[in-house]
Amino acid sequence: MPQDNKTRLLAEGIARAIDRRAFLKQASTTVFALIAALLLGRLSEGKALADNNACTCYPPGPYCSNCRGADCYMDNGNMCYINRIYYPTGCWSSYCSGRGRAPGYYLCCDCFCNGGSYQCGCRDFRTIGGPVTHPGGAAANS
16 A cells, blocks of 8 residues: 555545644634733743742832732822723732742722823732732722
8 A cells, every 4th residue: 555545545534533623622712722822921020020929019100009919099089990001901010038028919090080180090919819910809009
């Protein structure tokens, strides 16, 4: 039997043995996971991680006067919202160790206040879990 026939028979056997629908579903899930992992890696690298071991945040202005943890709430009576100009989520993590604190990180968020005419920032120190990039469920402001 020539080599071409063996290859053709082998390919046909594999094609009949594989459920095409399940194969395409698994392949698309794998491709989506790879793309998501690459995007998340890109979004969290570079400037998004504040100065390593700085144990602080660097907001685009002063710290807001009335934060709810890292979540922007109010500054001097003006409503505040997450500012997504500098980071896609508006928030980032700053790793901390030492300096009289348990190892952890600050969750830092940039804020727009007074209809966007004023910028400030909020932060929340956390010791449990891994760094996140959104303020959900933030505790008291540090």
